[in-house]
Amino acid sequence: MDCQLDIFFLEAVLNGLLLAGLLALLALGLNLIFGVIDVVWICYAELVMVGMYGIFYAHKGGAPFLLAAAVGVVLIALAGMVLHHFVIRPVLDSAPINQLLVTGGVLFVLQAAATMAFGIEFRNIGIRLGSYNVLDMSFSYARIVTFAVAIGAMVLLWAFLQRTYIGIAIRAIAQDRQIMPLMGVDQRRVYLVTSAIGGGLAGLAAALMVLQFDIYPQIGLQFGPLIFMICVLGGLGNMIGGFVAAFIISEFIAVGGSCFATEWGYAIAFLFFMMVIFIRPQGLFGGKS
Amino acid sequence: MRIPKTALIGVPILLLLPLLVRFLFPAAEKYYLHLLIQILIWSFIYTGWSLMGRFGLTSLGHGAFTGIGAYVMVLLWNYAGVTPWIGIPVAVVVSVVVALLVGYPCFHLRIIGHYFALLTLALTEFVRLCIVGLRDYTGGSLGTQPRRFGDGISLYALQFEPDRVLSYYIALALWAVGLYIWWRVDRGMERYALDAASQDEDAASSVGINVTREKLKITAISAAMCAVGGAIYAQYQMYIGPETIAGLGVSLNIVFAVIAGGMWVMLGPTVGAVFTQVLSEGLRVTIQGSTTLQSVFGQGALALDTMIYGLLLILFIIYMPKGILGTLLERREKKRDRVAAVQRAQAAPSP
Amino acid sequence: MLELSNVDAGYGAFQALFGVSMTVNAGEAVAVIGANGAGKTTLLRVISGLLPATAGTMTMEGVPLREIAPHKVISTGIAHVPEGRRLFPRLSVENNLKIGAFIPAARDKFAERLAFVYDLFPRLKERSHQLAGTLSGGEQQMCAIARALMSGPKLILLDEPSMGLAPVIVAQVFDLVRRIRAQGYTVLIVEQNVRQVLKIADRAYLLEVGRLKMGGTAQELAASDEIRRAYMGI
Numbered sequence: 112m113d114c115q116l117d118i119f120f121l122e123a124v125l126n127g128l129l130l131a132g133l134l135a136l137l138a139l140g141l142n143l144i145f146g147v148i149d150v151v152w153i154c155y156a157e158l159v160m161v162g163m164y165g166i167f168y169a170h171k172g173g174a175p176f177l178l179a180a181a182v183g184v185v186l187i188a189l190a191g192m193v194l195h196h197f198v199i200r201p202v203l204d205s206a207p208i209n210q211l212l213v214t215g216g217v218l219f220v221l222q223a224a225a226t227m228a229f230g231i232e233f234r235n236i237g238i239r240l241g242s243y244n245v246l247d248m249s250f251s252y253a254r255i256v257t258f259a260v261a262i263g264a265m266v267l268l269w270a271f272l273q274r275t276y277i278g279i280a281i282r283a284i285a286q287d288r289q290i291m292p293l294m295g296v297d298q299r300r301v302y303l304v305t306s307a308i309g310g311g312l313a314g315l316a317a318a319l320m321v322l323q324f325d326i327y328p329q330i331g332l333q334f335g336p337l338i339f340m341i342c343v344l345g346g347l348g349n350m351i352g353g354f355v356a357a358f359i360i361s362e363f364i365a366v367g368g369s370c371f372a373t374e375w376g377y378a379i380a381f382l383f384f385m386m387v388i389f390i391r392p393q394g395l396f397g398g399k400s
Numbered sequence: 401m402r403i404p405k406t407a408l409i410g411v412p413i414l415l416l417l418p419l420l421v422r423f424l425f426p427a428a429e430k431y432y433l434h435l436l437i438q439i440l441i442w443s444f445i446y447t448g449w450s451l452m453g454r455f456g457l458t459s460l461g462h463g464a465f466t467g468i469g470a471y472v473m474v475l476l477w478n479y480a481g482v483t484p485w486i487g488i489p490v491a492v493v494v495s496v497v498v499a500l501l502v503g504y505p506c507f508h509l510r511i512i513g514h515y516f517a518l519l520t521l522a523l524t525e526f527v528r529l530c531i532v533g534l535r536d537y538t539g540g541s542l543g544t545q546p547r548r549f550g551d552g553i554s555l556y557a558l559q560f561e562p563d564r565v566l567s568y569y570i571a572l573a574l575w576a577v578g579l580y581i582w583w584r585v586d587r588g589m590e591r592y593a594l595d596a597a598s599q600d601e602d603a604a605s606s607v608g609i610n611v612t613r614e615k616l617k618i619t620a621i622s623a624a625m626c627a628v629g630g631a632i633y634a635q636y637q638m639y640i641g642p643e644t645i646a647g648l649g650v651s652l653n654i655v656f657a658v659i660a661g662g663m664w665v666m667l668g669p670t671v672g673a674v675f676t677q678v679l680s681e682g683l684r685v686t687i688q689g690s691t692t693l694q695s696v697f698g699q700g701a702l703a704l705d706t707m708i709y710g711l712l713l714i715l716f717i718i719y720m721p722k723g724i725l726g727t728l729l730e731r732r733e734k735k736r737d738r739v740a741a742v743q744r745a746q747a748a749p750s751p
Numbered sequence: 752m753l754e755l756s757n758v759d760a761g762y763g764a765f766q767a768l769f770g771v772s773m774t775v776n777a778g779e780a781v782a783v784i785g786a787n788g789a790g791k792t793t794l795l796r797v798i799s800g801l802l803p804a805t806a807g808t809m810t811m812e813g814v815p816l817r818e819i820a821p822h823k824v825i826s827t828g829i830a831h832v833p834e835g836r837r838l839f840p841r842l843s844v845e846n847n848l849k850i851g852a853f854i855p856a857a858r859d860k861f862a863e864r865l866a867f868v869y870d871l872f873p874r875l876k877e878r879s880h881q882l883a884g885t886l887s888g889g890e891q892q893m894c895a896i897a898r899a900l901m902s903g904p905k906l907i908l909l910d911e912p913s914m915g916l917a918p919v920i921v922a923q924v925f926d927l928v929r930r931i932r933a934q935g936y937t938v939l940i941v942e943q944n945v946r947q948v949l950k951i952a953d954r955a956y957l958l959e960v961g962r963l964k965m966g967g968t969a970q971e972l973a974a975s976d977e978i979r980r981a982y983m984g985i
Contacts, residue, residue: 151514201718207513208458212659213717215460215652219710226703276853279842283850286839292821293799293831295854295902328703332648336525339518347514374533381526388519389505 119369122248127365129250131358132258133319137334138341138353139265140312146285146348147305150199150207153214155313156335157221158194162187162317163326164229167236176238180318184311191310192303199306200299218331225328233325240322257319264315265354268308281305285348337377340384346397356395360384414572418565433564435681439673440571441633442657444578446669448625450658451585451618456512456598460651461502461520462626464527465495467646469627470634474546475537477557484558484635492627498523499623500616507612510601521648528647543641546634561638574632575670578625582666585621590614656713662726671725680705752777752937753798753829753906758807760797767793769961770807775906780928780938782952782969784945784982790961791941792834795908798939799831800824811906826854830904834911836895840884844875844894847883851901860903868897871930889920896927900936907931909940913947925951945982949973 141155152158162183169179198217202209240252272278280296281304291298324330341360345352360380367376387395413420421432449462472491476482482490502523506516532540549557553566560566585591596604597611604611634640643649653676661672683705720727753775760768767790775781785791796802798809800821809816811827819827830851838847848868852861869876872893878886883894892912899907909928913921925947932938932951942948949955949969957965957978965972972978 151518198714198718205717205721206456208456208517209717209721211458211460211514211517212655213714215655216710216713216717219652219656219706219713221710223703223705223707223710227707276849276858279846279850280853282846283839283842286841287837289801290833290837292801293825293833294850295822295825295857296850297820297822336521336648340522340525343515343518343522347518372533374529378526378529378533381522381529384522385502385519385526388511388515389509392505392509392511392515 118247120366122250123365123369124362125248125250126254127362128358129254129258130365131354131361132261133316134334134338134341134361135354135357136261136264136312136319137316137338138345138357139268139350140309140316141338141342142345142348142350142353143268143281143305143312144309145342146350147281148195148199148203148302150203150210151214151339151347152194152309153211153335153339154194154218154221154331155309156331156333156338157218157225158187158190158310158313159317159320159334160225160326160328160331161190161221162314163321163330164225166318166321167234167326170236170238176236180315183317183321184314187314187317188307188311191306191308191313194310195302195306200302218335222328222331229328231328233327235325236321238322251323253322257323260315260319264312265350268312277301277304337380340381344384344387344394346394349394349396352394352396418568430564433568435677437564437567437571437636439670439677440568440575441629441636442677443670443673444571444574445626445629445633446654446658446661446673447575447578447582447666448622448629449654450663450669451582451622451625453655453658453663455594455615455618457615457619458517458655459520459622460517460648460655461522461524462622462654463646463648463650464520464524465499465623465626466630466633466650467524467527467531467642468495468498469630470640470645471531471538472627473631474544474634474640478544478547479537483556484631485556488558488628488631491631492624495623495627496620498527499619503616503619504612507615521651524646524648524651528642531642531646538642541642543639543644545639548638552638558635559638561636567636570632571636574629579666579670581621581625585618586666590617594618653709656709658723659716659721660712660723662723662729664722665725665729668723668725672723675724676709679708683708752812753939754808754810755798756808758797758809759805760793760802761805762802766805767961768797768804771958771961771963772807773956773963773966775937775939777905777937778935779954780932780940780952782948782955783939783941783958784943784948784955784972784978785958786982787943788960789958791943791958792910793961794958795831795910795939795941798824799829799908801831825902825904826856828903828905829908830899830902830906831908832895832899832910832912834914836891838883838886838891838894838898840882842883843880844883844886845879847894847898848875848901851898854902857902861901864901864903868900871900871934872897872927887920888916889923892916892920892924893927896931900931904936906937906939909938909942911941911943913942913944921947945978 137155137159141152145151165186166179166183169182170176174182194217198213199210202213240256242249242251243255272282280291280294280301283294284291284296284298284301288298291301337360341356342353344360345354345356363380363383364376367379417436418433422429425432445466449459452459469488469491472494473484473487476487476490477484502519506519511519531538538544546559549559552559552562560570593604593609593614596609597614601611630645633645657672657676658669659672660675661670662668687704716723722730755771755773758768758771759766771794783791783794793802797804798816800816804817811829814827816824816827839850842850848865849861852858852864857864869879874890875894875897878890883891886894896907896909912924912928916924921944928938928940929951940948940952949972952969954967955969955972956963957972965975
C-alpha cells in the first residue's frame with residue numbers, strides 16, 4: 112500500500128472527479144427511468160455496451176467519430192423505446208421484482224448476442240486524444256471531454272425537464288401518475304419518451320466510454336452493478352442524489368485504487384454503500400421507499 | 401403420512417439410476433452421471449434460494465453464499481489443511497453471519513422489492529471483488545483448485561470426484577436433504593408467518609408475528625444451504641472461479657432456473673435445474689456438432705445458451721410467472737376443480 | 752351539454768353506480784349530493800374517463816365519451832378538479848398551471864390564459880414560483896381550479912372542493928365557484944356540504960348508494976323534508 116498525500120494523491124482525487132462525470136451521466140438515465148416509470152433497467156449497462164459496439168463499427172465503417180456517436184445515441188434511444196414497449200409494458204402492473212427479472216433476461220440476451228455477433232476479443236476504437244499535463248499530473252483529454260460532455264448533457268436535460276411541456280409532464284407523472292389523463296397527457300407516450308431519453312443517455316455514455324475503454328461483451332458486468340449502487344445510494348429516482356453519489360463513489364474508487372489494488376477501491380465503495388443503506392435505507396437523498 | 405404415487409415409483413428409480421445408466425449407456429456412463437450430478441447439486445442450491453424467493457424475498461445475491469461456501473472451504477483446506485468436515489461448517493457459519501449482517505438491517509428497516517434485490521446485488525459483487533482482490537490466496541479471476549488428497553477419493557478430505565457413482569449418491573443425498581428442508585419449512589408455522597408477512601407486513605406484525613425474526617431464520621437456512629451447495633460443487637468440480645461460483649451471473653442463473661421450474665412448488669427448483677442443465681448441454685452438443693453454427697458464430701456460439709436463457713426468462717416472466725411445474729400443476733388443479741364442479745352439478749337434486 | 756344515460760360503473764366485482772341518468776345544460780351549476788360512499792366521486796371519474804363505465808352512454812356536446820381514450824376527454828371541453836386537489840407537490844404553482852395547458856389547443860393560448868387566471872386569483876400570482884405542496888389548503892384548491900381553467904374548458908367537474916378545509920376556507924372556496932360561474936363556465940359539483948352547495952347551484956341531484964334518488968332545482972331539494980332531515984341535520 113502506498114498512500115501519501117502527495118501529488119499522485121491529488122491526481123487520483125481529480126481523476127475521481129472526472130470519472131464522476133461519466134458515472135453521473137450513467138446514473139442519470141437509470142434514475143430518470145426509475146423516477147418516472149418506476150422500473151429498474153438491470154440491463155442498462157448492456158445497452159451502453161451495444162451502443163459502444165454500434166459506434167465502433169460505424170466509425171470503422173468510415174463514419175467520422177461525431178457522426179458515429181450520433182448514430183449510437185439514436186440507436187440506443189430507439190432500443191430504449193423498444194425495450195419499454197415489448198418487455199416492460201407487459202409487466203408494468205406486476206411485482207417490481209418481475210420487472211427487474213425481465214430486464215435481467217434482456218441482460219442475458221444482449222450479452223449473448225454481442226458475444227455471438229462480435230466475439231469475445233477486446234476491441235478498441237483507437238482514437239487517442241492525448242493528455243493534459245500540469246505539475247506532475249497527467250489527465251487524459253478523453254476523460255476531460257467526457258466530464259464536460261456529461262455535465263453539458265445533464266444541464267440540457269435539466270433545462271428540458273424544466274421548460275418544455277413534455278418535460279414538465281415527465282416530472283409530473285413521477286409525482287402523481289393517476290391524474291395525468293385529466294391533464295390530457297397520454298401516459299404511454301410519456302413513458303416512451305422517457306425510455307427514449309434514458310436510452311439516448313446510455314448511447315451518449317457509450318460514445319464517451321468508447322474513447323476511454325476497450326469494448327467486450329461482458330463489459331456491462333464491470334460497471335452495471337456500480338451504477339445501480341450509485342443510484343440507490345443517491346436515492347433511486349433522485350437525479351441530484353445520483354450526481355452526488357457518483358462523486359462520492361468515484362472518489363472511493365480513484366483513491367482506493369491508487370492506494371491499494373483496483374478491486375479494493377471498488378470493494379470499499381460497495382462496503383460504504385451497504386453501510387449507508389443500513390443507516391438510511393432510502394439513500395442519501397431518497398424520499399420514496 | 402400419505403406417500404404420493406410418484407414417490408413410490410420415483411425413489412427406487414433414483415436409487416438405481418447409476419445402474420440404469422451403466423446398462424443403457426455403457427460407453428458414456430461418466431458423462432451422463434456427470435449431468436445428473438450437476439442437476440442434483442444445483443437443484444439443492446436452487447431449492448435453497450427458493451426458500452426465500454417464495455416469500456417475496458427475491459435476492460440477486462445468492463452467488464455470494466455459494467461463493468463463500470466454496471472459497472472458505474477450499475482455502476482452509478489448501479492453506480491450513482483443515483478437513484472439509486470442519487471447513488464446510490465454518491463456511492456455513494461465515495455465510496450465515498454475512499446473511500444475517502446484511503439481512504438484519506434490511507428486514508428491520510423494511511427494505512423490500514427493488515431495493516432489497518439491488519442491495520443483494522451489491523453484496524454479491526462485493527464478495528466477488530473480495531475474491532478477486534485476495535488473488536494471492538484465491539488465484540483471482542483465474543480461480544483455484546482444492547488440493548487433491550491421495551488418489552482423489554477420501555473420506556477425510558471429503559473428495560469423491562473420480563468415482564462418479566459415489567459422487568452421484570452423495571449428490572442425491574444432498575438433494576434429498578434439500579427437499580426435506582423445503583418440506584419442513586412448508587409444513588412449519590414459519591411458512592404461514594412468512595406468507596402473511598409477504599402479503600402485508602403491518603398486518604402480520606399486528607397479529608404478533610415477529611416478521612424480522614422469521615425472515616432472518618429463513619435467510620439463514622437459505623444462505624446455509626447455498627454455502628453447502630457451493631462447497632460440494634467445489635469438491636465435485638475440483639475447481640472454483642469467481643465467475644463460476646460467485647457474482648451476478650451465478651445469482652441470475654439461480655433466479656432464472658427457479659422461475660423456470662416453479663418457485664412455489666417443492667420440485668420446482670429441481671425441474672428448473674433439469675431444464676437449465678439439459679438445455680445448456682443440449683446446446684453445447686448441438687453447437688459442437690454443427691459446423692454451420694460454428695462457422696457462423698465461431699467462439700461466440702457458446703453464448704447461445706445464455707441467449708436462450710435470456711429470452712426464456714423474459715417469456716417466462718411475462719407469460720408463465722409460475723414456471724413450468726407451477727403452471728402445469730395449476731392447470732391440473734383447475735381441471736380437477738372443473739371436473740368436481742361438474743360432478744357436483746350433476747349430483748344436485750333437480751328442482 | 753353533458754348527458755348521461757343509464758350509466759353503470761364499478762370497481763371489479765363491486766358495482767358503484769346503477770343506471771345513472773342526468774343532464775347538465777350549458778351555463779348551469781349542477782350539484783350532486785349524497786353521503787360518503789354514495790358514488791359521487793365515482794360518477795365524476797366515470798365522466799372524465801379515469802374509471803371506465805360498464806354500461807350506458809355519456810355524451811358531451813354530442814361526443815360519445817365512452818368511445819374516446821381517457822386522456823382525450825379533456826379535449827371535449829371537460830376539466831376535472833379531482834378530490835383532494837391532487838396538485839403536483841414538487842412542481843411550482845406556475846408549472847402546475849402549465850401542465851393544465853398541456854393539450855395542443857391550450858398551449859397556443861397559454862400566456863393569455865395564465866394572465867386571466869392570475870387576474871382571477873391574484874394570490875396565485877404572488878405564489879407563482881412556490882412549490883405547490885407548500886400552499887395552504889385553500890390556496891391549493893384555488894390552484895387546482897385554476898389548473899383546470901388553463902385547458903379552456905366548457906364544463907368543470909368539481910370533486911368535493913370543500914373536503915378537508917376549515918369552515919372559513921370553505922366559504923372562500925364556494926365564493927371561488929361563484930366567481931367562475933360568473934365568468935360563464937358550466938359547473939358540475941359533487942359535495943357533501945349540502946347546505947353550502949345548494950346555495951350556489953341551480954339544480955341538484957341526490958345520489959344514494961349508487962342510484963339517483965331525487966332531482967330538481969336547488970330550492971326544491973333544499974326545501975325537501977327528506978334532505979333536510981338526512982343531510983342537513985334539521
